[in-house]
Amino acid sequence: MYELKVEGAFEAAHQIKDYPGKCARLHGHNWVVQAVVRGCELDSLGMLIDFKTVKALLGEVLERFDHRYLNELAPFSEGVNPTAEQLARIIYEALAAKAPFAETAAVRLAAITVWESPKSSVTYTPE
Numbered sequence: 001m002y003e004l005k006v007e008g009a010f011e012a013a014h015q016i017k018d019y020p021g022k023c024a025r026l027h028g029h030n031w032v033v034q035a036v037v038r039g040c041e042l043d044s045l046g047m048l049i050d051f052k053t054v055k056a057l058l059g060e061v062l063e064r065f066d067h068r069y070l071n072e073l074a075p076f077s078e079g080v081n082p083t084a085e086q087l088a089r090i091i092y093e094a095l096a097a098k099a100p101f102a103e104t105a106a107v108r109l110a111a112i113t114v115w116e117s118p119k120s121s122v123t124y125t126p127e
């Protein structure tokens with residue numbers, strides 16, 4: 001089994017509605033996102049999947065969040081709080097829907113980790 005990890009990032013503002021503290025106020029983070037990909041078979045180049053491919057796909061997913069006020073974007077505009085947990089799941093689902101993850105079980109998106117700060121992160125893995 002090979003496990004490949006790629007990181008992306010975006011900058012965005014948010015507020016956690018009903019949070020009992022300062023995070024209820026508008027503030028921003030430099031979000032860092034890590035995708036973990038697993039599989040057993042290597043291609044003719046000896047790669048599970050090219051880092052560049054995963055980086056580009058992750059970049060496409062993160063683009064919609066970059067330099068945005070997250071609470072204005074769906075599904076956060078519909079009452080879902082833009083927590084690191086919700087972001088990790090939403091990013092996972094968007095990336096997993098892209099080829100090659102959607103097309104074959106040989107290269108599997110295993111997890112997405114979202115860091116709000118260097119010391120605070122959430123990892124989503126589908127059960």
Ligand SMILES: Nc1nc2c(c(=O)[nH]1)N=C([C@H](O)[C@H](O)COP(=O)(O)OP(=O)(O)OP(=O)(O)O)CN2
Nearest residue numbers: 016022023027029082083084085116117119120122
């Ligand atoms: N489980 C979660 N807890 C919190 C989340 C979250 O998404 N999931 N989010 C927040 C706020 O967004 C907050 O901005 C981050 O809080 P915190 O890590 O405390 O960040 P600070 O840099 O402000 O840390 P201090 O130690 O207070 O300086 C809160 N919790």
Ligand SMILES: [Zn+2]
Nearest residue numbers: 023027029116
């Ligand atoms: Zn925050």
